[in-house]
Amino acid sequence: MILGKVVGTITSSTSGIEIPGARYLLVEKCNQQGNSKNDFLVALDLVGAGKEEIVMISESTSARETSTTTNKPIDAIIVGIIDLIDENNKIVYKK
Amino acid sequence: MILGKVVGTITSSTSGIEIPGARYLLVEKCNQQGNSKNDFLVALDLVGAGKEEIVMISESTSARETSTTTNKPIDAIIVGIIDLIDENNKIVYKK
Amino acid sequence: MILGKVVGTITSSTSGIEIPGARYLLVEKCNQQGNSKNDFLVALDLVGAGKEEIVMISESTSARETSTTTNKPIDAIIVGIIDLIDENNKIVYKK
Amino acid sequence: MILGKVVGTITSSTSGIEIPGARYLLVEKCNQQGNSKNDFLVALDLVGAGKEEIVMISESTSARETSTTTNKPIDAIIVGIIDLIDENNKIVYKK
Amino acid sequence: MILGKVVGTITSSTSGIEIPGARYLLVEKCNQQGNSKNDFLVALDLVGAGKEEIVMISESTSARETSTTTNKPIDAIIVGIIDLIDENNKIVYKK
Numbered sequence: 001m002i003l004g005k006v007v008g009t010i011t012s013s014t015s016g017i018e019i020p021g022a023r024y025l026l027v028e029k030c031n032q033q034g035n036s037k038n039d040f041l042v043a044l045d046l047v048g049a050g051k052e053e054i055v056m057i058s059e060s061t062s063a064r065e066t067s068t069t070t071n072k073p074i075d076a077i078i079v080g081i082i083d084l085i086d087e088n089n090k091i092v093y094k095k
Numbered sequence: 096m097i098l099g100k101v102v103g104t105i106t107s108s109t110s111g112i113e114i115p116g117a118r119y120l121l122v123e124k125c126n127q128q129g130n131s132k133n134d135f136l137v138a139l140d141l142v143g144a145g146k147e148e149i150v151m152i153s154e155s156t157s158a159r160e161t162s163t164t165t166n167k168p169i170d171a172i173i174v175g176i177i178d179l180i181d182e183n184n185k186i187v188y189k190k
Numbered sequence: 191m192i193l194g195k196v197v198g199t200i201t202s203s204t205s206g207i208e209i210p211g212a213r214y215l216l217v218e219k220c221n222q223q224g225n226s227k228n229d230f231l232v233a234l235d236l237v238g239a240g241k242e243e244i245v246m247i248s249e250s251t252s253a254r255e256t257s258t259t260t261n262k263p264i265d266a267i268i269v270g271i272i273d274l275i276d277e278n279n280k281i282v283y284k285k
Numbered sequence: 286m287i288l289g290k291v292v293g294t295i296t297s298s299t300s301g302i303e304i305p306g307a308r309y310l311l312v313e314k315c316n317q318q319g320n321s322k323n324d325f326l327v328a329l330d331l332v333g334a335g336k337e338e339i340v341m342i343s344e345s346t347s348a349r350e351t352s353t354t355t356n357k358p359i360d361a362i363i364v365g366i367i368d369l370i371d372e373n374n375k376i377v378y379k380k
Numbered sequence: 381m382i383l384g385k386v387v388g389t390i391t392s393s394t395s396g397i398e399i400p401g402a403r404y405l406l407v408e409k410c411n412q413q414g415n416s417k418n419d420f421l422v423a424l425d426l427v428g429a430g431k432e433e434i435v436m437i438s439e440s441t442s443a444r445e446t447s448t449t450t451n452k453p454i455d456a457i458i459v460g461i462i463d464l465i466d467e468n469n470k471i472v473y474k475k
Contacts, residue, residue, distance in 0.1 A: 001309075001327040001361055008127065008182035012151055012175035016141040016161060024096075024151075026127055026182060032293065032311055032325060040127055042096040042151055046301040051183075056297055056309075056327055061156045061251075061346045061441075062360035066301060073174050075157035076096055079358050080297035087293035087311060088336075103222065103277035107246055107270035111236040111256060119191075119246070121222055121277060135222060137191040137246055146278075156251045156346075156441075168269050170252035171191055198412065198467035202436055202460035206426040206446060214381075214436075216412055216467060230412055232381040232436055241468075251346075251441045263459050265381055265442035286404075286422040286455055317388065317406055317420060331396040341392055341404075341422055346441045347455035351396060364453050365392035372388035372406060373431075 001056045003082065005030045006049050010042050019072055025049065027057065027078070032085045033092045043076040044069065054093060056080040096151045098177065100125045101144050105137050112167055120144060120173065122152065127180045128187045138171040139164065149188060151175040191246045191269065195220045196239050200232050207262055215239060215268065217247065222275045223282045233266040234259065244283060246270040286341045288367065290315045291334050295327050304357055310334060312342065312363070317370045318377045328361040329354065339378060341365040381436045381459065385410045386429050390422050397452055405429060405458065407437065412465045413472045423456040424449065434473060436460040 008026035015022075023045045029037040034054055041057070046068060049055045055078045063077040064070055085093040103121035110117075118140045124132040129149055136152070141163060144150045150173045158172040159165055180188040198216035205212075213235045219227040224244055231247070236258060239245045245268045253267040254260055275283040293311035300307075308330045314322040319339055326342070331353060334340045340363045348362040349355055370378040388406035395402075403425045409417040414434055421437070426448060429435045435458045443457040444450055465473040 001359070003325075003327060008180060008187070010151070010177060011179040011181075012177050014142050014178075015151075015175035016172070017153075017174050026180065040098075042098060047299050056295070056300075058302075058358040058360045059345075060154075060360060062349065062358045064157065064160065065349065065356050065358040071160050073153040073157045073160040073172060074096070075153050075155060077301070077358060079302050080300035082295060082297050083299075084296040085293060085311065086296075092293070103275060103282070105246070105272060106274040106276075107272050109237050109273075110246075110270035111267070112248075112269050121275065135193075137193060155249075159252065159255065166255050168248040168252045168255040168267060169191070170248045170250060198465060198472070200436070200462060201464040201466075202462050204427050204463075205436075205460035206457070207438075207459050216465065230383075232383060250439075254442065254445065261445050263438040263442045263445040263457060265438045265440060288420075288422060332394050341390070341395075343397075343453040343455045344440075345455060347444065347453045350444065350451050350453040362396070362453060364397050365395035367390060367392050368394075369391040370388060370406065371391075377388070 001058050003030055004028060004055055004057050005034060006051050006053050006055060017072055032087050041076055043078050044074050045078045047078055047081055049078050049081050054082040056082060096153050098125055099123055099150055099152050100129060101146050101148050101150060114167055127182050136171055138173050139169050140173045142173055142176055144173050144176050149177040151177060191248050193220055194218060194245055194247050195224060196241050196243050196245060209258060209262055222277050231266055233268050234264050235268045237268055237271055239268050239271050244272040246272060286343050288315055289313060289340055289342050290319060291336050291338050291340060302357055304353060317372050326361055328363050329359050330363045332363055332366055334363050334366050339367040341367060381438050383410055384408055384435055384437050385414060386431050386433050386435060399452055412467050421456055423458050424454050425458045427458055427461055429458050429461050434462040436462060
């Protein structure tokens with residue numbers, strides 16, 4: 001999985017995805033300190049993530065292994081909001 | 096999913112894909128402000144996207160999770176036309 | 191899907207793939223004008239593509255969604271020979 | 286599969302993954318000498334890997350081919366702890 | 381598929397993969413002339429490839445479409461030993 005920071009929202013009225021109430025977030029990939037990578041993706045939010053939160057994202061087919069996304073053309077979902085990241089025994093990120 | 100701008104069309108008469116009336120668009124990846132990345136792909140259009148529109152693209156196996164693309168060797172589809180992108184509470188793109 | 195130009199052939203007598211008469215082509219990724227990217231892959235040819243032709247390539251699981259490649263360890267196939275590419279209303283490639 | 290070095294842990298209380306007791310490790314991709322690549326990912330640990338150990342990681346759908354991860358939105362797992370790497374007949378890494 | 385040169389072996393006693401007698405090779409990606417790209421991966425060998433040989437590698441789900449790798453968390457296999465590569469009508473590699 002990769003880490004990203006929620007930075008915005010995407011609105012699309014003409015969609016072939018058919019998930020009622022789907023919430024698409026603009027996520028910027030980041031490292032474990034929360035530093036941005038200037039690389040963005042659009043992910044379906046499954047956990048109620050808010051702006052500036054660091055999240056864990058599953059991609060590709062793994063993104064369809066949930067009841068919401070089964071058989072949907074979704075290739076990136078937010079599967080967790082990160083509380084704490086420890087790197088080399090130091091806390092480098094805390095929500 | 097990734098964002099892209101529709102920039103052209105692709106015509107292929109010798110095809111192993113077998114989707115009648117398939118419409119292949121040349122899409123340039125772009126960021127949330129619509130700025131181009133000089134990175135292109137060919138995507139099957141499912142939503143009637145027009146030139147210069149920013150679209151949302153699903154890739155890999157997710158691209159086959161629609162009635163049109165089931166069991167077809169398609170790895171990129173346009174699943175939505177973007178109306179609005181908000182980044183850090185500013186509207187950065189509006190159709 | 192991505193675009194590539196056929197530049198050569200690959201011969202492998204010791205293979206675990208088991209597709210009789212399989213034809214593996216060396217393909218160089220290219221842009222919509224046919225300009226090379228110096229990035230190569232090996233793709234199974236399904237459409238009788240010839241040298242110097244620009245082709246459309248499906249990758250990953252999508253490469254197995256054909257009668258020839260079902261249940262075979264193939265991750266890239268040539269699915270179409272390109273006739274025409276239009277970019278911003280100009281013909282940038284014609285076979 | 287790719288090689289990586291375990292460098293930390295990730296804690297996420299708000300998760301859509303539903304694997305009880307799941308242990309997510311922060312892994313830095315490395316080469317066969319164990320040199321870091323400054324490229325990180327989050328992987329589910331299946332083998333009890335410890336910090337500083339070099340591990341083998343399976344990605345994408347392959348990451349769901351275990352009893353723990355079947356039908357879970359997991360796209361990276363640690364499948365082995367590396368004991369020894371030989372490159373050009375020299376041992377370049379030993380646990 | 382991609383091309384690579386076999387450069388070493390990987391030993392892992394603590395593994396979650398469960399393929400008896402599995403042989404993991406360290407492979408360096410290379411171009412069609414056999415020139416190295418300084419980009420390495422670990423692949424399961426299915427064809428008895430030897431050091432310095434150029435091989436064809438299938439990745440991702442395609443890597444599980446063999447009797448050995450069905451339902452195993454394997455994402456890269458060696459599917460063929462290359463005998464000959466022709467590029468623009470010149471033999472650029474011969475075993």
